[in-house]
Amino acid sequence: MVWEYLQDKLNASVVLIHQAIEANMKSSICSTSPYLLLEGKRVEWPVLPGHNDKRFDEFYSISSESLVYVFFATAKNTYDTTIFGHIEYIRKIRNQIVHGISRNRLNTSELVAHILDTYTLFDGKDSWWNNLRSYYLEHPFNEGMDQGELETVVFIEKLTYAWKKIGKSSFSKHFLVNTRARSYFCPYCMLPEDKNLLKKYDYKWAFLFPEKEDARLIHCINCNNDNEISRIPCPIDSCAGTVIWAENLCLTCGKDVSNELAEKKRRLNDILESLRITDKK
Amino acid sequence: MCRQLHEGQGGGAVSIEKPGWGGRATLVVAIFQRMNLSIKPTLGMITNLPSELDYKLLANSCLTQAFDIIFETDKTIENHTKKLNE
Numbered sequence: 001m002v003w004e005y006l007q008d009k010l011n012a013s014v015v016l017i018h019q020a021i022e023a024n025m026k027s028s029i030c031s032t033s034p035y036l037l038l039e040g041k042r043v044e045w046p047v048l049p050g051h052n053d054k055r056f057d058e059f060y061s062i063s064s065e066s067l068v069y070v071f072f073a074t075a076k077n078t079y080d081t082t083i084f085g086h087i088e089y090i091r092k093i094r095n096q097i098v099h100g101i102s103r104n105r106l107n108t109s110e111l112v113a114h115i116l117d118t119y120t121l122f123d124g125k126d127s128w129w130n131n132l133r134s135y136y137l138e139h140p141f142n143e144g145m146d147q148g149e150l151e152t153v154v155f156i157e158k159l160t161y162a163w164k165k166i167g168k169s170s171f172s173k174h175f176l177v178n179t180r181a182r183s184y185f186c187p188y189c190m191l192p193e194d195k196n197l198l199k200k201y202d203y204k205w206a207f208l209f210p211e212k213e214d215a216r217l218i219h220c221i222n223c224n225n226d227n228e229i230s231r232i233p234c235p236i237d238s239c240a241g242t243v244i245w246a247e248n249l250c251l252t253c254g255k256d257v258s259n260e261l262a263e264k265k266r267r268l269n270d271i272l273e274s275l276r277i278t279d280k281k
Numbered sequence: 282m283c284r285q286l287h288e289g290q291g292g293g294a295v296s297i298e299k300p301g302w303g304g305r306a307t308l309v310v311a312i313f314q315r316m317n318l319s320i321k322p323t324l325g326m327i328t329n330l331p332s333e334l335d336y337k338l339l340a341n342s343c344l345t346q347a348f349d350i351i352f353e354t355d356k357t358i359e360n361h362t363k364k365l366n367e
Contacts, residue, residue: 002358002361002362003358006354006357006358009350009351009354010350010351010354012350013346013347013350013351014347016343016344016346016347016350017343017344017347019339019340019343020339020340020341020343020344020347021340023336023337023339023340023343024336024337024340026331026336027333027334027335027336027337027340028333029330030333030335030336031333034330034331034332035327035330037331038327045325045327046307046325046326046327047324047325047326047327048324048325049323049324049325050323051324051325052325053325053326053327053328054325054326054327054328055327055328055329056327056329056330056331057329059327082292085306108351108355109349111347112348112351115344115347115351118344119344122340128344131344131345132348135341135342137346158348159350161352161355165355197345206320207358227332259309
């Protein structure tokens with residue numbers, strides 16, 4: 001019932017996705033020439049002596065059908081057939097909404113997937129997340145918030161939302177790091193300067209980088225930071241983690257293990273010392 | 282007597298048509314060139330051409346808005362459902 005009432009909101013988002021697809025195609029065409037976006041006879045262009053100037057937006061622009069042809073004809077990137085299928089699918093559902101009475105029942109998971117696909121198909125992996133981050137970091141409404149606060153409160157909510165909506169496998173298509181791999185806490189996100197945010201963060205969005213057993217770096221999607229780590233077993237019995245940051249934070253269980261590690265080190269030294277004494281004897 | 286020419290038609294952008302003024306015309310042209318004065322070309326133009334970046338910014342803004350609509354709608358429903366269950 002609620003969903004039926006809110007369908008118009010979802011319809012509006014389809015119209016925006018379609019507009020974004022057209023703008024992306026126009027952006028690509030502009031890298032060849034913006035004149036290709038003009039419809040109508042060339043003899044009507046006011047470019048000869050005695051003609052008055054005319055603004056670009058006063059002309060009829062290219063139709064949606066022709067736009068696809070010009071886009072593929074001038075495209076500098078190599079695209080596969082997936083992008084064409086995506087453009088056509090969104091065009092059809094948008095036309096049903098705009099030109100008729102749509103009987104489609106849209107759902108949010110499907111729409112989130114279409115939005116992320118649009119980013120990735122046109123601009124490659126990571127483009128969704130990088131654009132979302134820049135948008136909020138540059139937004140005047142967020143001027144009072146520091147970057148850590150945005151990452152901890154705004155970004156993480158949207159990142160987790162998208163992941164839940166489209167699922168682990170689809171989500172992974174949109175990132176350069178393998179988000180299907182084991183995830184860890186990020187020390188930067190877990191230990192923000194503003195201690196009030198400390199308890200709010202309970203998300204694992206950091207991944208070993210490069211994806212090898214001897215990886216010594218961890219990359220966090222949320223804050224875009226890389227941190228050096230050590231591959232030593234977590235001293236806490238119930239934790240099987242082997243990724244420790246700065247000898248004090250286990251990035252698997254999220255606990256401060258500095259005391260346990262120091263104790264372990266002391267015991268090891270004691271054993272080594274006793275071995276040395278035995279050797280002397 | 283004096284008419285503007287399109288840039289490229291002799292380079293100076295000004296020509297003096299009165300016979301015998303050739304020398305002064307050259308001088309005027311040289312002054313214009315030296316002062317780097319912009320002279321409106323007589324050819325018509327298509328102005329305010331969009332750029333690759335203009336459209337890319339528009340595309341990203343539309344997608345951000347589309348995502349936010351869905352995100353907020355879902356949140357509204359979640360809160361509504363929570364209230365009903367309470």
